[in-house]
Amino acid sequence: MAHAHTQTLTEEQTRLPARVASLAPGIIFGGLVLILAALGWAFATEDGLVHFQYAYLTGFMAWLMVALGSLIFLCLQHVFRAGWSVGMRRIPEMIVSNFWPWIIVAFMPIFIPICMGDTTVYKWLDPAMVNPTSPLFDQILANKSGYLNKGFFIGRLVAYFGIWTLMARFFVKNSVAQDADGDPARTRRMEMRAAPLIMVFALSLTFAGFDLLMSLDPHWFSTIWGVYLFAGCMISSVSSMILLLMFIQNFGGMKHIGPEQYSDLGKLLFAFVFFWGYIAFSQYMLIWYANIPEETTFFHFRQAGEWANFSLLLLFGHLLLPFPGLLSRHIKRGRKTLAFWAIWMLVFHFVDFYWMVMPYLAKKLGHGMEVVFHPMDVLIWLGLGLGLFGLTLSRAKRQSMVPLRDPRLPESLAFENYY
Amino acid sequence: MVELRFKNTSSEDPNWVRSLNEHDEGSEQKLSCVMAEYATPQEWLAACAKVRDAGYKRWDGLTPFPVHGMEEYIGIKPTILPWITLVAGMTGMTVAVALQYFTNAVLYPYLISGKPLFSLPANVPVMFELTVLFAAFTTVFTMLAMNGLPQWFHPLFRRNNFERMTDDRFGIVVEASDPKFNRQQVELLLANAGGANVEAIFEPAKRAPLPVVIHGVGLCVTVLALIPAGLAIKSRYVKSDKPRIHIIQDMDMQPKFKAQAPSPILGQLFGDMRASMPQVEGTVGRGQLREDDHYYRGRFGEGEEDYFDGIPPQALEHFGSATALLERGRERYGISCAPCHGLTGVGDGLVAQRADMLQQGTWVPPTSLHADTVVPQADGRIFETISLGRNNMKPYGASVKVADRWAIVAYVRALQQSQAATSDMVPPAELEALKD
Numbered sequence: 134m135a136h137a138h139t140q141t142l143t144e145e146q147t148r149l150p151a152r153v154a155s156l157a158p159g160i161i162f163g164g165l166v167l168i169l170a171a172l173g174w175a176f177a178t179e180d181g182l183v184h185f186q187y188a189y190l191t192g193f194m195a196w197l198m199v200a201l202g203s204l205i206f207l208c209l210q211h212v213f214r215a216g217w218s219v220g221m222r223r224i225p226e227m228i229v230s231n232f233w234p235w236i237i238v239a240f241m242p243i244f245i246p247i248c249m250g251d252t253t254v255y256k257w258l259d260p261a262m263v264n265p266t267s268p269l270f271d272q273i274l275a276n277k278s279g280y281l282n283k284g285f286f287i288g289r290l291v292a293y294f295g296i297w298t299l300m301a302r303f304f305v306k307n308s309v310a311q312d313a314d315g316d317p318a319r320t321r322r323m324e325m326r327a328a329p330l331i332m333v334f335a336l337s338l339t340f341a342g343f344d345l346l347m348s349l350d351p352h353w354f355s356t357i358w359g360v361y362l363f364a365g366c367m368i369s370s371v372s373s374m375i376l377l378l379m380f381i382q383n384f385g386g387m388k389h390i391g392p393e394q395y396s397d398l399g400k401l402l403f404a405f406v407f408f409w410g411y412i413a414f415s416q417y418m419l420i421w422y423a424n425i426p427e428e429t430t431f432f433h434f435r436q437a438g439e440w441a442n443f444s445l446l447l448l449f450g451h452l453l454l455p456f457p458g459l460l461s462r463h464i465k466r467g468r469k470t471l472a473f474w475a476i477w478m479l480v481f482h483f484v485d486f487y488w489m490v491m492p493y494l495a496k497k498l499g500h501g502m503e504v505v506f507h508p509m510d511v512l513i514w515l516g517l518g519l520g521l522f523g524l525t526l527s528r529a530k531r532q533s534m535v536p537l538r539d540p541r542l543p544e545s546l547a548f549e550n551y552y
Numbered sequence: 553m554v555e556l557r558f559k560n561t562s563s564e565d566p567n568w569v570r571s572l573n574e575h576d577e578g579s580e581q582k583l584s585c586v587m588a589e590y591a592t593p594q595e596w597l598a599a600c601a602k603v604r605d606a607g608y609k610r611w612d613g614l615t616p617f618p619v620h621g622m623e624e625y626i627g628i629k630p631t632i633l634p635w636i637t638l639v640a641g642m643t644g645m646t647v648a649v650a651l652q653y654f655t656n657a658v659l660y661p662y663l664i665s666g667k668p669l670f671s672l673p674a675n676v677p678v679m680f681e682l683t684v685l686f687a688a689f690t691t692v693f694t695m696l697a698m699n700g701l702p703q704w705f706h707p708l709f710r711r712n713n714f715e716r717m718t719d720d721r722f723g724i725v726v727e728a729s730d731p732k733f734n735r736q737q738v739e740l741l742l743a744n745a746g747g748a749n750v751e752a753i754f755e756p757a758k759r760a761p762l763p764v765v766i767h768g769v770g771l772c773v774t775v776l777a778l779i780p781a782g783l784a785i786k787s788r789y790v791k792s793d794k795p796r797i798h799i800i801q802d803m804d805m806q807p808k809f810k811a812q813a814p815s816p817i818l819g820q821l822f823g824d825m826r827a828s829m830p831q832v833e834g835t836v837g838r839g840q841l842r843e844d845d846h847y848y849r850g851r852f853g854e855g856e857e858d859y860f861d862g863i864p865p866q867a868l869e870h871f872g873s874a875t876a877l878l879e880r881g882r883e884r885y886g887i888s889c890a891p892c893h894g895l896t897g898v899g900d901g902l903v904a905q906r907a908d909m910l911q912q913g914t915w916v917p918p919t920s921l922h923a924d925t926v927v928p929q930a931d932g933r934i935f936e937t938i939s940l941g942r943n944n945m946k947p948y949g950a951s952v953k954v955a956d957r958w959a960i961v962a963y964v965r966a967l968q969q970s971q972a973a974t975s976d977m978v979p980p981a982e983l984e985a986l987k988d
Contacts (some may be wrong), residue, residue: 212973414676424665462634549620 142389147533150329150384154530160523167516172507180498184507186253187494191515194346195369195486196521198362200236202370203228204297205334205363208306211320211327216544217397221390222536224374226308227528228521230327231300233525237294239517248287255498257281257351271525273352281351286344293341300330308536315538338363349493353431357416364409369482371402372475377525379472387534392466393549399465402478406459410452434492438502447488450481483514582755583728584707587714588747589721593619596722599745600625601725603875606741610730614714614723637691643861644686647774649681707753848954850932850939859932867958874962884956888948889964897921897967916944921964922971934961 171188175181203225210218243254252259261267263275263282274281303326307319339359347358355361382385411522420428435444455474464470487510495505536542590596593615598968600613604627613626622628627974667674708714708725709730717723726738735752743750798804809815809827817936819825831837842848843955847864871877886895896902899918907915919926926934938957943949952960977985 411680414673418673418676422667460638547620 138145142535145536146386146388148386149381149526149534150386151532152384153381153386153526157523157527157530158417158446160519160526163525164516164519164521164523167512167519171512171516174507174509174512178507178509181507183253183498184494184505185244185509185513186242186488188507188510188513190345190485190516191486191490191510193239193243195483195514196517197236197240197404198482198486199364199369199373199521200228200232200301201297201334201338203374204300204304204367204541205331205338205366206370206374208300208327208331208334211304212331214324214541215392215546219536219539219545220548221378221387221394221398222308222539223529223532223534224377224525225370226305227525228370228373228377229297230305230528231299231521231524232294232301235520237298239520240294244287244290247283247290250283255286255348255351256497257348258283258286277351281348288290289340289344289395293337293344296333298333303420304385305328308539309532311539312533312537315539318470320540323424335359335363338366345487349490350431353429355416355420355428355431357419361409361412361416364405364412364470365482367405368402368409368478371398371405372478372482373522374398375402375471375475376385376479377522379468380522381526381529382536389535389546395468395471396462399459399471399474402474403456403459403465406452406455406478410456412457413452428518434496434502435488439504440488440502443484443488443504447481447484450477451485455481479518492512507521569789583735584726584753584755584831585727586742586750586752587708587711587723588742588745588750589713589716589723590747591721593722597625599724599742599747600627602741602745603726606732608726608732608738610727610733612725614717614725615881616718616720616722630697633691633694636694637687639754640690641683642682644682645679645988646814647686649675649680651682652678655756703861707755710756711753713749845960846932850930850935857930859930859936861930861932861960863931863958867962870955871959877959877960877962878966880956880961882964884952884960885963885967888952889960890917892945893921894918897964918945919943922968927968931961931965934964 169363172185175185178184207222207229208216218351244422246253247258250258250260256262257274257277259269261269262271263278264270302328304323307323310316311319330331339362342359342362346362347354366414378387378390378395378398382390417432420432434440455478458477459465459474464474491505495501495503536549539545588599590599596613596615597619600622603611604625613622615622652675653670661669681732713721714723724742726733726742728735739750739752792864809818813827813829813867814825815827816825818827818829822829844864844866845852846860847866851859868874868877871880890901891903892899892901894904898922901918904918908917935957937945938960939947939949939951948957969977978986
């Protein structure tokens with residue numbers, strides 16, 4: 134379509150600015166230092182290593198959602214043949230290309246204890262709990278042992294990360310290869326495969342959520358759990374994309390991305406802030422209304438003592454404040470205001486995962502209704518986040534920051550919103 | 553010869569032009585608007601900018617598809633519709649809260665499964681729905697109103713080349729009602745901006761009258777539509793001794809006799825009008841002979857102390873062994889008794905705990921089964937308490953079977969004994985476990 138605002142890209146505009154590339158190793162190193170500092174702090178604290186394991190799970194899952202959100206974002210852009218996002222599609226592509234090897238490496242501190250049968254985090258890994266002669270015997274776990282057993286658990290975890298790695302590889306490989314050969318069949322292939330891959334992704338995310346987070350309390354269950362995590366995926370990944378884009382632009386890169394694309398990312402963020410609230414409330418209300426003891430335990434603990442205030446913090450910080458905050462078109466188009474809400478949502482995404490995981494630590498350590506906060510929780514989260522961002526940026530220098538020969542690139546560059 | 557008021561351009565059907573001219577024959581011309589065609593979006597956008605800069609207010613651009621940035625060229629200002637939507641949404645939410653508060657908590661307070669009369673979690677779905685409903689309807693209808701829709705007719709509709717604006721042409725229309733409108737100037741402006749087929753469009757001189765048939769049908773439908781409403785109003789003010797019209801049956805009328813209803817058939821057979829027969833005097837129904845007072849009543853006389861002591865042999869036979877009896881007793885106790893009396897029998901069940909927490913003053917705490925007044929009671933008396941209830945305790949005779957009631961009695965006895973147990977009554981292996 135002919136258009137008034139046509140735009141062409143210079144070679145320099147499609148490259149990651151040299152300054153960003155040189156900063157990336159420093160960012161990764163900073164992240165490592167923070168995690169090591171947290172580990173050191175853990176050794177110096179009573180129950181510190183137990184706390185570290187829970188805090189690491191919290192931080193890792195929060196950032197894993199960013200990678201998974203980027204993966205589903207790519208699927209969605211292809212399946213809808215979206216034009217607006219082509220110009221910034223390299224950002225999620227670079228995020229998901231970290232699955233192999235670095236996200237899997239970062240998963241090892243969780244995976245290796247599981248393989249060793251450590252029961253600090255996943256208490257149901259203890260074989261005594263399904264042994265009828267043991268005093269720890271638990272009939273419910275014995276009934277669930279067909280699914281919740283160590284061998285199958287490890288097998289599933291390998292399968293999830295395998296699926297995600299292969300999906301990421303497929304999208305990144307084809308997109309980068311298109312820069313060289315310009316073959317439009319690659320776009321077509323990605324569109325065709327994206328639809329079934331969405332189903333694969335939905336199932337893997339749901340079951341990974343059941344396995345890694347819901348099984349922290351193996352008695353409790355919520356079938357909406359996977360959707361809840363999906364909402365978090367989208368919020369955190371869109372926030373991360375906004376921040377990465379702005380970071381690169383601050384050093385003079387990706388100048389073709391303007392308020393129109395930010396406006397759309399802001400709209401996605403806004404939509405999923407509300408979607409998160411919708412799903413979180415659906416989960417809460419169904420459990421509240423049915424009032425069945427085996428379902429209410431999850432919220433009962435989080436509604437009592439200090440955790441009640443923490444839950445309110447989540448409610449306001451994750452939904453009631455950002456919803457009106459992101460409502461206005463001007464906020465979504467303003468760089469500073471959008472950056473503010475992106476950072477805000479990333480922080481409250483972490484608070485969300487803290488709220489899911491940490492009450493189990495409080496129970497385990499016998500702290501009753503107290504919030505068991507320790508600065509290492511934040512250090513680990515920040516460290517892993519810096520690691521993910523740094524690795525993404527260092528990946529980005531290997532190829533063009535724009536899918537140069539994507540058939541929809543001109544459409545993306547010319548893109549404008551209507552009132 | 554009628555002077556042709558419409559130019560016969562190549563795009564127009566001559567028959568169509570002739571019919572328009574005949575229709576307007578002999579009437580005064582009234583100018584509606586001036587329209588011009590453009591072949592490409594670029595020309596069109598440039599022309600739009602010129603019209604905008606010339607200061608016209610009542611004009612519009614026509615395009616078959618959305619063109620990026622056209623609102624800027626046509627000079628369309630950001631709409632206030634989002635603000636109206638916001639206000640409507642907030643109104644919807646307020647209405648939902650008020651509706652639920654007044655209906656559930658004030659006008660018709662009705663306690664459902666122990667939930668508070670007014671509680672936010674239960675109200676949020678309705679708040680959500682009404683917010684969306686008000687916001688969506690207001691947005692759609694305000695949008696239509698702000699666009700002046702629905703508009704059944706516009707003089708442009710009579711132009712064949714107007715149809716191309718939905719296909720492969722772009723257009724600009726300046727309305728004659730614009731305060732700056734001057735036909736020559738507008739035509740010049742549009743033509744200078746590259747417009748083709750610049751032409752003035754006139755209002756139709758006269759309108760075809762509505763066919764009489766439609767008038768008649770409309771009148772009839774209106775009158776008929778009043779009848780149901782009239783009947784409804786009438787029935788609200790006129791008294792009637794006939795039963796109401798039962799439109800939805802819901803299995804309300806069934807060909808059977810209910811227990812307390814009169815029956816003409818059985819009435820003839822047995823001489824009274826009852827649908828259900830009373831037991832014939834001097835007979836006992838099969839399986840209803842409850843001869844053994846020990847087993848079925850727990851007492852041998854009507855006096856205050858006339859209770860049997862000991863578990864009747866039928867109860868033991870029913871379960872096979874004393875262990876089975878006690879196991880059954882523990883299970884049934886846990887279901888029927890523990891909610892109030894507590895698992896150990898001291899009266900700290902969950903219901904009692906909750907009642908203490910509420911402190912409503914109407915609650916009578918359950919008796920401790922280890923109280924001095926309960927321990928010396930005969931087994932038969934405990935059986936009777938379970939069967940018929942006592943003080944505030946409700947009778948469980950209807951919901952717990954006779955053998956199960958005796959099993960509970962046995963279990964209560966075991967509980968009482970456990971409170972006074974000595975270490976030599978515990979099996980040595982378990983004693984070891986307890987010491988750890």
